[in-house]
Amino acid sequence: MKTVKKLAPSKSVDPTRIISLTVNGETVEREVSVRMLLSDFIRHELGLTGTHVGCEHGICGACTIMMNGESSRSCTILAVQSDGMDLRTIESVAEKDGSLHPIQQAFQDNHALQCGYCTPGMIMNIMSEFESNSKIDTSEESIRELLSGNLCRCTGYANIVEAVRDAAERMGKN
Amino acid sequence: MKPPVFDYLTPSSLTEAAQVINETPGAMIIAGGQSLIPALNFKLAWPSALIDIRNIPDLDTIQINDNEIIVGAGVRHCDVEKDQRIGKRHPIMHKAMAYVAHSPIRNRGTVVGSICHADAAAEMPLILVLTDGYVTATSVDGSRTIAARDFFKFHMTTSRHDNEIIQTAHFPIPNSTGGYSFQEFARRSGDYAIAAIACLMTLDKSGKIEEIKIAGCGISQRPIRLSNVEQLVIGTTLTENDVSQAIEALAESVTSPDDIHATNKYRKYLAGKLLSKSLIEAKERAQGGNHHENG
Numbered sequence: 001m002k003t004v005k006k007l008a009p010s011k012s013v014d015p016t017r018i019i020s021l022t023v024n025g026e027t028v029e030r031e032v033s034v035r036m037l038l039s040d041f042i043r044h045e046l047g048l049t050g051t052h053v054g055c056e057h058g059i060c061g062a063c064t065i066m067m068n069g070e071s072s073r074s075c076t077i078l079a080v081q082s083d084g085m086d087l088r089t090i091e092s093v094a095e096k097d098g099s100l101h102p103i104q105q106a107f108q109d110n111h112a113l114q115c116g117y118c119t120p121g122m123i124m125n126i127m128s129e130f131e132s133n134s135k136i137d138t139s140e141e142s143i144r145e146l147l148s149g150n151l152c153r154c155t156g157y158a159n160i161v162e163a164v165r166d167a168a169e170r171m172g173k174n
Numbered sequence: 175m176k177p178p179v180f181d182y183l184t185p186s187s188l189t190e191a192a193q194v195i196n197e198t199p200g201a202m203i204i205a206g207g208q209s210l211i212p213a214l215n216f217k218l219a220w221p222s223a224l225i226d227i228r229n230i231p232d233l234d235t236i237q238i239n240d241n242e243i244i245v246g247a248g249v250r251h252c253d254v255e256k257d258q259r260i261g262k263r264h265p266i267m268h269k270a271m272a273y274v275a276h277s278p279i280r281n282r283g284t285v286v287g288s289i290c291h292a293d294a295a296a297e298m299p300l301i302l303v304l305t306d307g308y309v310t311a312t313s314v315d316g317s318r319t320i321a322a323r324d325f326f327k328f329h330m331t332t333s334r335h336d337n338e339i340i341q342t343a344h345f346p347i348p349n350s351t352g353g354y355s356f357q358e359f360a361r362r363s364g365d366y367a368i369a370a371i372a373c374l375m376t377l378d379k380s381g382k383i384e385e386i387k388i389a390g391c392g393i394s395q396r397p398i399r400l401s402n403v404e405q406l407v408i409g410t411t412l413t414e415n416d417v418s419q420a421i422e423a424l425a426e427s428v429t430s431p432d433d434i435h436a437t438n439k440y441r442k443y444l445a446g447k448l449l450s451k452s453l454i455e456a457k458e459r460a461q462g463g464n465h466h467e468n469g
Contacts (some may be wrong), residue, residue, distance in 0.1 A: 034182035149276025
């Protein structure tokens with residue numbers, strides 16, 4: 001007689017939740033798996049691939065975005081935790097006509113990127129710092145402290161430090 | 175690296191949360207998730223459910239009275255960092271906060287979350303142990319307080335029962351006439367400490383150490399008070415010889431095994447240097463009476 005192997009109950013059906021939030025000024029409502037990372041939600045569900053994913057455990061800073069105006073690591077946040085929040089990603093930074101934000105322009109002018117993988121996270125982290133402070137300490141030590149949560153494996157940071165200082169000047173934050 | 179499958183529950187009161195955690199074996203509390211989500215991503219944690227406490231009112235308040243700073247389970251590191259009252263009243267807590275990860279993590283992670291995660295090299299557990307602080311735990315069975323010295327059992331292990339929610343952490347306010355010092359070394363700014371030493375000190379009129387509290391993290395299986403070192407230096411004026419003896423006594427408490435970050439021998443050497451700097455700086459601050467100045 002043929003025996004039918006009993007299968008274990010499938011765990012592939014993830015619990016889901018409906019979340020509603022603002023992303024780059026637009027209201028977004030989606031049903032998401034409760035275990036979906038916010039970085040994956042932004043990239044895979046919303047198609048905003050400017051937010052990069054490096055280490056996926058909160059070390060490299062490539063996935064940094066702004067949540068309610070505060071820099072946050074989107075790979076160590078669940079999409080469901082962002083319910084009701086106001087998110088901004090790198091896609092919101094330049095003007096609609098493509099003209100660059102002063103921080104982006106300073107990065108370009110100072111050759112502060114090579115491969116560019118870490119750049120969106122850097123920009124979002126710097127932008128959060130600039131927006132929440134009327135003045136920025138532009139000492140090398142302070143800028144390096146600000147950047148210490150963003151790993152760059154190309155540049156050696158010297159030009160990024162210069163770009164932050166330049167951006168602070170352009171924005172009257174120095 | 176993706177989190178495993180789990181249920182996600184959002185109770186709207188502490189009573190409801192206590193019921194939910196009691197009825198859900200294998201559930202874990204999530205506040206900011208800055209320690210938990212990396213653990214989920216690595217599948218080091220495999221909870222049956224996450225109980226998100228974000229909708230529970232009043233957990234995100236910092237209360238300050240004459241004796242202590244009471245930090246609710248929803249209070250983020252950045253809330254403590256930016257609270258000027260804490261900078262004034264509890265300068266060592268403020269100072270230590272600057273060493274907690276990087277600002278994007280401080281913007282989401284909570285103080286109580288870090289205490290419950292109980293990494294043996296984390297700063298906030300260290301400050302709780304240093305100041306003889308405690309936590310309050312709530313469950314369906316009622317509430318209890320747990321002293322910091324009893325709470326931290328081992329790296330990432332606490333005496334919290336599975337059905338308990340840590341509601342608040344209580345940081346006693348140090349003597350305002352004393353000095354303090356927080357010394358930490360990490361390979362990269364914002365990383366967990368390879369070793370850190372924290373010290374609170376008051377001097378008598380003749381300049382001898384009257385009261386002292388010293389604690390360390392990264393050097394043992396949990397954050398520890400260094401009572402043997404405290405007893406050795408109390409009543410002294412901290413001569414070079416006193417400091418050398420303190421360093422020698424500290425070595426026996428440095429029990430972390432060799433790991434990828436440092437050998438035990440190196441940690442002993444490093445902790446000794448940090449202790450020396452810490453004692454000297456705390457004494458200078460106690461002499462200068464500038465305890466209230468922001469360090």
